[in-house]
Amino acid sequence: xxxxxxxxxxxxxxxxxxxxTAVPFLAVLYKLGSRExxxxxxxxxxxxxxxxxxxxxxxxxxxxxxxxxxxxxxxAVVLLVIMVGGTLWVMANMSYxxxx
Amino acid sequence: MTxxxxxxxxxxxxxxxxxxxxLMSDAILFGLIFATYVVMVNNTAGGPTGDxxxxxxxxxxxTVLLLTSTLTIALGHQAAVxxxxxxxxxxxxxxxxxxxxxLAFELRELNDMVAREAxxxxxxxxxxxxxxxxxxxxxxxxxxxxxxxxxxxxxxxGPTPPVASRLxxxxxxxxxxxxxxxxxxxxxxxxxxxx
Amino acid sequence: MRMTDLxxxxxxxxxxxxLYSWVAVGGALVTxxxxxxxxxxxxxxxxxxxxxxxxxxSLDHKRIGVMYIVLALIMLIRGFVDAIMIRLQQAIAxxxxxxxxxxxxxxxxxxxxxxxxxxxxxxxxxxxxxxxxPLQIGARDVAFPLLNSISFWLTASGAGLVLISLVIxxxxxxxxxxxxxxSGVEFTPGVGVDYWIWAVIISGVGTTMSGINFIVTxxxxxxxxxxxxxxxxxxxxxxxxxxxxxxAFPALTVVTAMLSLDRTFGFHFFTxxxxxxxMNYMNLFWIWGHPEVYILILPAFGIFSEVVSTFSSKxxxxxxxxxxATAVIAILSFTVWLHHFFTMGAGANVNAVFGIATMVxxxxxxxxxxDWLFTMFxxxxxxxxxxxxxxxxxxxxxxxxxxxxxxAIPPVNFTTHNTTFLVAHFHNMIxxxxxxGYLAGYMYWFPKVFGFRxxxxxxxWSFWLWTIGFMLAFLPLYWTGxxxxxxxxxxxxxxxxxxxxxxxxxxxxxxxxxxICLALQLWASVSKRSQxxxxxxxxxxxxxxxxxxxxxxxxxxxxxxxxxxxxxAFHVAKQNGTHLKLxxxxxxxxxxxxxxxxxxxxGASFCIGFGMIWYMWWLALLGLSATIAVIxxxxxxxxxxxxxxxxxIAFDVAERQGAQ
Numbered sequence: 001x002x003x004x005x006x007x008x009x010x011x012x013x014x015x016x017x018x019x020x021t022a023v024p025f026l027a028v029l030y031k032l033g034s035r036e037x038x039x040x041x042x043x044x045x046x047x048x049x050x051x052x053x054x055x056x057x058x059x060x061x062x063x064x065x066x067x068x069x070x071x072x073x074x075x076a077v078v079l080l081v082i083m084v085g086g087t088l089w090v091m092a093n094m095s096y097x098x099x100x
Numbered sequence: 101m102t103x104x105x106x107x108x109x110x111x112x113x114x115x116x117x118x119x120x121x122x123l124m125s126d127a128i129l130f131g132l133i134f135a136t137y138v139v140m141v142n143n144t145a146g147g148p149t150g151d152x153x154x155x156x157x158x159x160x161x162x163t164v165l166l167l168t169s170t171l172t173i174a175l176g177h178q179a180a181v182x183x184x185x186x187x188x189x190x191x192x193x194x195x196x197x198x199x200x201x202x203l204a205f206e207l208r209e210l211n212d213m214v215a216r217e218a219x220x221x222x223x224x225x226x227x228x229x230x231x232x233x234x235x236x237x238x239x240x241x242x243x244x245x246x247x248x249x250x251x252x253x254x255x256x257x258g259p260t261p262p263v264a265s266r267l268x269x270x271x272x273x274x275x276x277x278x279x280x281x282x283x284x285x286x287x288x289x290x291x292x293x294x295x
Numbered sequence: 296m297r298m299t300d301l302x303x304x305x306x307x308x309x310x311x312x313x314l315y316s317w318v319a320v321g322g323a324l325v326t327x328x329x330x331x332x333x334x335x336x337x338x339x340x341x342x343x344x345x346x347x348x349x350x351x352x353s354l355d356h357k358r359i360g361v362m363y364i365v366l367a368l369i370m371l372i373r374g375f376v377d378a379i380m381i382r383l384q385q386a387i388a389x390x391x392x393x394x395x396x397x398x399x400x401x402x403x404x405x406x407x408x409x410x411x412x413x414x415x416x417x418x419x420x421x422x423x424x425x426x427x428x429p430l431q432i433g434a435r436d437v438a439f440p441l442l443n444s445i446s447f448w449l450t451a452s453g454a455g456l457v458l459i460s461l462v463i464x465x466x467x468x469x470x471x472x473x474x475x476x477x478s479g480v481e482f483t484p485g486v487g488v489d490y491w492i493w494a495v496i497i498s499g500v501g502t503t504m505s506g507i508n509f510i511v512t513x514x515x516x517x518x519x520x521x522x523x524x525x526x527x528x529x530x531x532x533x534x535x536x537x538x539x540x541x542x543a544f545p546a547l548t549v550v551t552a553m554l555s556l557d558r559t560f561g562f563h564f565f566t567x568x569x570x571x572x573x574m575n576y577m578n579l580f581w582i583w584g585h586p587e588v589y590i591l592i593l594p595a596f597g598i599f600s601e602v603v604s605t606f607s608s609k610x611x612x613x614x615x616x617x618x619x620a621t622a623v624i625a626i627l628s629f630t631v632w633l634h635h636f637f638t639m640g641a642g643a644n645v646n647a648v649f650g651i652a653t654m655v656x657x658x659x660x661x662x663x664x665x666d667w668l669f670t671m672f673x674x675x676x677x678x679x680x681x682x683x684x685x686x687x688x689x690x691x692x693x694x695x696x697x698x699x700x701x702x703a704i705p706p707v708n709f710t711t712h713n714t715t716f717l718v719a720h721f722h723n724m725i726x727x728x729x730x731x732g733y734l735a736g737y738m739y740w741f742p743k744v745f746g747f748r749x750x751x752x753x754x755x756w757s758f759w760l761w762t763i764g765f766m767l768a769f770l771p772l773y774w775t776g777x778x779x780x781x782x783x784x785x786x787x788x789x790x791x792x793x794x795x796x797x798x799x800x801x802x803x804x805x806x807x808x809x810x811i812c813l814a815l816q817l818w819a820s821v822s823k824r825s826q827x828x829x830x831x832x833x834x835x836x837x838x839x840x841x842x843x844x845x846x847x848x849x850x851x852x853x854x855x856x857x858x859x860x861x862x863x864a865f866h867v868a869k870q871n872g873t874h875l876k877l878x879x880x881x882x883x884x885x886x887x888x889x890x891x892x893x894x895x896x897x898g899a900s901f902c903i904g905f906g907m908i909w910y911m912w913w914l915a916l917l918g919l920s921a922t923i924a925v926i927x928x929x930x931x932x933x934x935x936x937x938x939x940x941x942x943x944i945a946f947d948v949a950e951r952q953g954a955q
Contacts (some may be wrong), residue, residue, distance in 0.1 A: 010211065024285075028156065033249060035294055042291065047283050050282055058272065068120065075260060076127050078122040081130065083582055087132070087582070088139065088630075090645060109935025112438070117511050118510075122541075125545050132546055135578070136572075139572055143569075221562060224570025224572060227562040231553065231556065245927070253930070253931065
């Protein structure tokens with residue numbers, strides 16, 4: 001394990017995370033744009049920041065990571081899409097049909 | 101294929117794999133609480149909304165504290181890997197201070213809400229808010245206890261392979277909690293603050 | 296009543312005793328009596344030492360597996376008593392009260408379902424996986440032996456909460472699914488639903504940890520050369536089932552914890568007022584609930600595969616298709632949950648998507664049935680008890696599958712929702728599918744664990760009584776369901792249903808005889824064990840690695856690990872008159888020392904549950920503190936293993952060969 005490159009990764013990841021946190025916070029603070037635009041900025045920053053954390057802190061690489069780490073992660077992502085997406089879809093549909 | 105894999109080499113790997121699976125299971129747990137929050141976010145039952153309750157200052161302080169602690173714990177783990185127990189202990193202590201600060205701000209915020217009659221029993225929205233933030237907070241608390249244990253183990257045993265493996269798992273856990281926190285401020289606080 | 300005004304006993308008082316019905320008093324007395332008898336028996340026969348060091352604190356996967364199965368069989372009896380009481384009530388309750396007060400009847404069907412799913416089927420399955428998977432992959436133990444013991448004791452602690460609810464307080468009346476708003480504190484203020492919640496949460500945590508343990512075991516501890524596509528079918532199904540446990544159980548933990556927050560701390564997840572969303576409960580519950588069905592049945596499919604192949608003396612037909620079918624089922628099982636609540640009010644698009652997904656999942660299951668049939672085709676079938684269960688399964692399960700496809704069609708589902716048609720359907724899947732599978736596994740692997748076979752006669756009797764009893768008990772319920780009978784009726788006014796309900800009671804009585812035959816079989820086999828002894832380690836002329844070692848296996852399973860180069864390698868070696876290549880290694884074998892951590896954590900979690908149920912906050916806090924303290928202290932220990940020297944192993948092997 002080369003700890004030099006690892007500590008470099010950590011610092012780079014930290015700086016990227018700071019930027020990706022600052023962007024949505026400032027967007028909300030100064031109301032930079034419409035509600036929809038800010039929501040899109042928040043969502044995009046969150047997704048990118050999660051990827052940054054996975055890459056720089058948890059050391060996940062699509063090509064290099066051990067299958068023991070990568071496959072459970074991808075499976076969890078698929079299931080989260082199914083479960084969370086399904087829940088929102090089903091409950092929104094129910095809510096709509098109840099006239100809310 | 102090498103047959104001379106000793107148990108000492110094998111054990112941490114299995115433990116780390118098992119712990120990774122636990123984290124995935126925990127990710128599902130958080131995902132479902134997030135989904136419930138989104139389902140219930142508008143069920144304010146005539147009570148306060150996020151815009152009435154949340155504070156961007158408080159959120160910024162909490163986020164910076166937790167984000168910095170995820171850097172310091174990584175540095176602590178790297179110190180332990182390079183067999184530098186003193187430095188590892190130092191970074192873990194810093195992590196604990198930052199984590200405790202995060203929890204203090206969180207507790208203050210939740211206490212304020214309860215004092216303003218905006219506790220979890222007020223509405224479906226506040227129920228799901230308290231549960232999601234509280235579940236994350238309980239995880240951070242568990243992480244703090246774990247970090248204190250690791251400080252003791254580093255002091256008593258030094259950075260032996262089992263201790264380093266345990267510290268690696270704690271580091272994974274801590275990074276995972278930071279990822280959940282990204283979800284918390286992006287799904288709960290920032291949209292709530294937009295009104 | 297404010298929670299803070301309570302004394303140190305919380306809401307526990309003399310009125311907690313079950314004096315509301317003579318049947319409940321009887322049940323409580325039997326429970327206490329049986330518990331006392333066990334304690335007395337251990338004391339009189341001076342077995343406490345053996346019991347403690349040989350079983351309670353043991354980390355040997357085989358012993359933990361046996362404890363799981365003993366727990367499952369005890370809970371099978373308890374759950375069956377509930378079942379036959381339901382059937383008796385419905386047989387006589389036409390225009391009358393029957394013999395059970397309504398509240399007690401509701402407790403009985405709730406505890407029946409809870410026990411059969413969580414404390415009969417789950418431990419039975421976990422026990423079989425525990426015993427067999429390490430042996431089948433040529434490993435010396437599971438990956439995390441201590442975690443294994445903790446999982447068991449958490450399950451036992453949950454079962455203990457269900458059992459004690461019969462004596463102190465009451466059990467839930469909200470069914471095994473605990474739907475709100477009825478299960479909310481407004482409509483069921485007592486302790487019943489809380490008992491259900493905590494029993495389910497505690498055992499669910501244990502199951503999640505078991506799942507992690509089995510996945511790591513299977514992926515990391517296989518014998519040299521055993522690639523994934525060389526693993527026995529049972530190992531594959533155990534792997535897929537474990538993956539489902541890890542990824543589905545969080546949903547159960549979340550939903551029951553939320554219900555508990557509603558009930559205990561006045562939250563509003565599922566309440567009618569203050570912005571609760573009761574329908575989100577059904578949604579979250581079945582996100583766990585549907586995968587759970589496959590968690591239970593996939594390992595049973597694995598057992599059927601092993602049994603069919605062994606007793607047809609043929610290689611398993613279409614092994615790759617069985618593997619892929621299992622994996623596809625595992626993934627699809629996460630996409631069908633809404634079919635449990637088609638009638639809740641979702642739109643046609645939503646219902647259609649989930650209906651189609653449900654029909655799709657029938658396809659890989661059908662593939663499996665054909666694979667088993669082709670395995671038997673032109674085989675020399677030996678009609679030992681395990682394959683009898685398998686044959687019965689294949690016929691009955693296809694019928695159940697057909698009714699499942701019917702239920703997958705939303706308009707049909709609307710007409711049969713919540714009727715006994717549904718009750719018949721899921722019992723048709725779970726009794727022949729799951730339970731017959733586990734019973735086949737029990738009879739198949741019994742000689743491996745105890746060193747002697749179960750005798751055949753009582754086993755065959757049990758098989759016929761269970762099969763015919765099942766058909767009598769459940770096929771009539773399809774009809775009453777189509778004739779509009781709702782499930783869970785304590786009393787009814789439609790005389791047309793009664794003959795069918797009497798028939799189902801007769802069926803339940805036959806199943807009772809089947810259970811008695813199981814007990815007689817065990818008794819007779821233990822008495823005649825010298826005639827039934829298995830000296831070869833391979834009594835069925837079987838194919839997989841667990842039959843390579845002695846019966847019962849030594850604590851380290853294999854003196855030397857086998858080297859595997861093909862599927863059914865053990866069988867191929869036997870055919871060629873050779874032996875499997877072994878990996879000799881002079882180093883000592885490391886095995887886990889006994890540990891009382893598991894039983895301590897089980898006890899602590901029981902305290903947490905009991906304290907939360909009765910509002911004895913100090914007890915819950917005590918349990919939680921003990922749990923944290925024990926985990927932290929344990930993490931400081933290093934000397935958790937002991938060694939078996941190679942001389943000792945060589946001596947063991949020589950002794951066994953001398954004995955033959």
